[in-house]
Amino acid sequence: MRFVDEYRDAEKARALAAKIAALCEPGRHYKFMEVCGGHTHTIYKHGLEDYLPESISLVHGPGCPVCVLPMGRVDDAIALAEQPDVIMTSFGDMMRVPGGRGSFFDSSAAGTDIRMVYSPLDALKVARQNPDKHVIFMAIGMETTTPSTAMTVLRAAAEGIENFSIFCNHVMIVPAIKAILDSPDLRLDGFIGPGHVSTIIGCRPYEYIPAEYGKPIVTAGFEPLDILQSVYMLLQQLAEGRCEVENQYSRVVPWDGNTVALRAVAEVMELRPYFEWRGLGFISHSALQVREKYAAFDAERRFTLPGVRVADPKACQCGEVLKGVLKPWECKVFGTACTPEMPIGTCMVSSEGACAAYYNFGRFSRQRIQEVSIESSRA
Amino acid sequence: MTHQDTSQQQVNWAQAAVAGHASAKHDEDAGFPTHQPGTEHGGREQLVLERIERARRARPRVREKLITLAHGAGGKATQSLIEAIFLDAFRNPLLAPLEDAATLTAGDSRLAFTTDSYVVSPLFFPGGNIGDLAVNGTVNDLAVSGACPAHLSAGFILEEGFPVEDLRRIVESMAAAAAAAGVSIVTGDTKVVQRGKADGCYINTAGVGLIPGGLTLGVSTARPGDVVIVSGPVGDHGITVMLERGELDLDAELVSDTAPVHELVRGLLDAVGPDVRAMRDATRGGVATILNEVATAAGVAVVVDEDSVPVRPEVRGACEILGIDPLYVACEGRIVAIVDPGAADAAVAALQGHPLGASATAVGRIVEDPPGLVMLKTGFGGTRIIDLLVGDPLPRIC
């Protein structure tokens, strides 16, 4: 694990933290949004906020695919799983996401056949092994996972597999960032751009952020040092009066993205005119659906779905949390009625959700803990 | 697809959850500051933290209508199930401490009594099979309770069509494991169910052992200053079984750590017996679950130093890919011991004196505050919580 350790070095982190503190203008408060749920997870998992001065707050963004899935789509997926002779396959993250009628876990306990897989290709394997069943893959995710879904459909088509389809819920991060920038609630100083998404789409699609909204964005990797580094780069831009798209994750992210992957996606999928994002409402051209040409692999076309829109529970404030307007703990039901074991909102479900990250990893007062660590190092 | 707004009745469960929670509590909300989006205020966060703590201490309830896999994962759902359903119905002073084994008195002697069921899939994996597991698991539960394991029972639930040859192999491993642990299997039971009603072979074992005089162990006796020791690399068993299932398309030279720990424990107790507060074997739910039990039962905090926790590189790599923390992954031959600070070095040395404890090391310490929480000092230099696990990342590994 050399490769990983290199980006988790506490020594380097301390040096970077000192440089960050030195760049902060006294009296100024900075708000940076990390768009991607993977970043939120890393920040809490490694206790990264311990390294940031109080004048910098990280605001958690909408880049968690499970979190933005609206309840109605979960109900649709469960309705699919309830069809006779259907095996539903899904990533583990999705299993506990509540819809209007409960989650995949509940549905599976009630007798449907829902299986966890680690990739869409695993789902295709399930289809090959069960020729007498119809296997549906619950396709969720942002640009990062879309290509593997598209390639799986292409593979299924090439092999002539007839008992396989996908329930396509792929969404795109760029329209969501735009929706946040257009929302009046939030004053942000810059963005930490999603690293994994960018490996596919590159950095060009973000150019409108500095150009039209005057906010800097730095695409960052997923190790804690990457994130610290990107905070530093954002501060540098602000200090030098620059405002541009920068790439901290250049060891992985090509500026123009991955053209092979993009071509596969374009072959299989097309833009939906609009799609509902949980908590954010309908965002136009923000999601993908299967093209007519591959209709045989589209669960939405093969089966009739209830397609009922379900409003979020009244107590739920996921929308505000996803937009970064509220901190997770500011939601009225956080940690009491809404917990990871009994989630009301989606942000409490996925390991990438801001509420889950805060509840699982960060549910303590920093001040108190600093005292504890001093105490334990003294002992 | 049409979009109609039929919201209200569809999310009844969510309203019920909020209402259910509101009725179960807590008058403090009256004084809770009104909601102001976006304001940052340390004092308000503190109030929220306290409110959460109270909610967590509330009596556990099982709100689900059906059993889900999460109820078997050893995390929070398992805990609620045990406390709200089993403990509630069976309530008695011997069960109440919820230790790995119950302590019974018979005349002048004290006995430890425990039981465990095994449903691992696949039945055979590198380093062992369900048979070794069933014997070692029960032997270990007795050993960490301070007892000398003596007698075991074995119950089999077999599926119609299960190969006799496989059963023979399993039973031979059980016999060998029993001999190695110095225990005898003295009673048993067999049931066969129709094809499809079980998955090959499930085993239940129960065991008794004698507890030598003068020894009282229990996680509730941990006190600030105590040192937390693990006896070797964590997570080997869970990851081995997971890889053996072939769902991950990963290969690694890993074998399960399934082994009887009674000699290892004996060595520790002989060296520093009176200074040992508690021992647990880190099975389902891993080391993290045990430390949470310590923190809750003793009303203390546990601070773990991530860099000192021994984890094999293969296990770490697989965990990285699966997105789980090795601290939650099951072991089958590792113990966690809480010992007095004055005896910590001697305890580590005693464990290292046994081959199973060769890489034993101190990984953390008990502190006073904040009670009930397990904190991790991350390798990166930050701090975070290690909570009880929710959901099951690796079902049926033991």
Ligand code: SF4
């Ligand atoms: S606490 Fe629950 S309901 Fe509130 S924002 Fe978070 S996930 Fe949504």
